Amino acid sequence: MNTQAADLPSAPDAMHIHRGRMQAVLYYGRANQRITAHFGDAVIEGFRFASAFFGKGEFSPSSITPRGDGLYFRQELSGQYYQPLRGDQLEPVTRDNWSKLKMRREVSEECRLTYRAHIRAIDNGLEMRIHATGTDNVPIAVEIALRPGGQLEGVVPAPDAKQAFLLRDGHARYRVGDDVVQIGPGKAQHGYTQIRGAAKRLTDTGLYFTGLTPFDHAFTLEME
Numbered sequence: 001m002n003t004q005a006a007d008l009p010s011a012p013d014a015m016h017i018h019r020g021r022m023q024a025v026l027y028y029g030r031a032n033q034r035i036t037a038h039f040g041d042a043v044i045e046g047f048r049f050a051s052a053f054f055g056k057g058e059f060s061p062s063s064i065t066p067r068g069d070g071l072y073f074r075q076e077l078s079g080q081y082y083q084p085l086r087g088d089q090l091e092p093v094t095r096d097n098w099s100k101l102k103m104r105r106e107v108s109e110e111c112r113l114t115y116r117a118h119i120r121a122i123d124n125g126l127e128m129r130i131h132a133t134g135t136d137n138v139p140i141a142v143e144i145a146l147r148p149g150g151q152l153e154g155v156v157p158a159p160d161a162k163q164a165f166l167l168r169d170g171h172a173r174y175r176v177g178d179d180v181v182q183i184g185p186g187k188a189q190h191g192y193t194q195i196r197g198a199a200k201r202l203t204d205t206g207l208y209f210t211g212l213t214p215f216d217h218a219f220t221l222e223m224e
Contacts, residue, residue, distance in 0.1 A: 015066060017121045021179075022223045024126060026071050026119055028064045034073075035119060037126060039223040040179030043147035049130060050198035051140040051213065053113050054079030058198045061115070070120025077134075080110040111135040113213065125181070125222035132215040141193045142209040142217070144183060145202035150176035154184075155207060159191040163205045166191065172207060173224070180224040183207060187217050 013028040024037035037044040051057035054077075061073035083106040093101060113134040120127050132140050146152065154172040158164035165172075167186025174181050186209055193208045194201075209217060 015071060017069070017126075019121060019124060020223070022125050024121075028066075028071065034117075035126070037181075037221060039125065039181035039221070041176040042150055042174050042179045042181040042223075043176070044144060044181065044221060045147050046145040046202040047119075047128065047143065048145075048199070048202065049115075049117075049132075049140060049142040050195040051113065051132060051138045052192070052195050052197070053077055053135070053138050054111070055197035057113070057138070057140075057195060059115055059117070061117070068120070070118060073115070073117040073119075075115040077113045077115070078110060079113075080107045082106070083108055113138065122220065122222070125220060127218065127220045129218040130215065132213045134213065136213055138213040139190055139192050139195065140211055140213060140215050141195050141198075143193070143202065144207040144209075144221075146174055146205040146207060147176075148203060148205050150174050152205070152207065155186075156188075158193045158208060161194050161201075161206075164193050164201075165205075165207050166193070167207060167209060174207075182220075182222045182224055184219055186219075187211055 015026040017024045021040045024035055026035055034047045049059050059075060061075045063074045065072040085105055089104060116131040118129045130142060152165060152174050154170060155165035155167050158166050166188040167184060168188040169186050171182050171184030189211045
């Protein structure tokens with residue numbers, strides 16, 4: 001069955017791209033998804049990433065810029081460590097006074113992290129590039145959410161979740177019937193795919209790239 005353009009959602013805050021049988025929607029404002037892409041019957045349900053940055057590292061861009069045949073995203077995060085109260089400042093912590101006591105705690109080691117991402121159309125699909133810089137050695141995980149029902153090749157199981165897979169290098173292939181989407185090159189510096197503070201997985205089947213900041217990785221989704 002050929003997937004038609006009518007199968008793709010229509011939204012005023014989106015960019016639609018057609019390249020032969022590849023049809024994609026790039027979302028300006030839909031949280032935690034960014035794309036839906038049909039490579040024939042092989043479907044990418046979404047793309048997102050997160051880092052283990054103070055439990056708030058889910059990518060949620062503060063600026064989105066359409067440019068040419070793609071979208072540019074940017075987000076800046078900050079976090080800090082709160083030191084314990086001492087001496088006569090100490091008092092029992094309750095639900096009612098938690099916020100007040102937190103404001104009295106000294107702050108140290110303020111950290112920053114800047115995300116930048118770019119999604120653009122290429123001849124047979126999409127190219128994505130992700131930058132994360134600022135605080136070093138922060139684990140990051142990139143999720144490519146696959147519509148279940150296909151065969152995923154060239155990957156290894158992730159250690160921390162069912163139906164989560166790592167692409168260490170080279171390219172993965174996701175096949176549904178006669179349709180194949182090639183994804184890569186891969187990157188897997190660690191096995192931590194379910195990042196604390198990240199939103200729930202988009203689908204039951206996820207392909208992951210992982211690394212540590214500073215992180216800079218480009219990859220493509222291409223129809224064979």
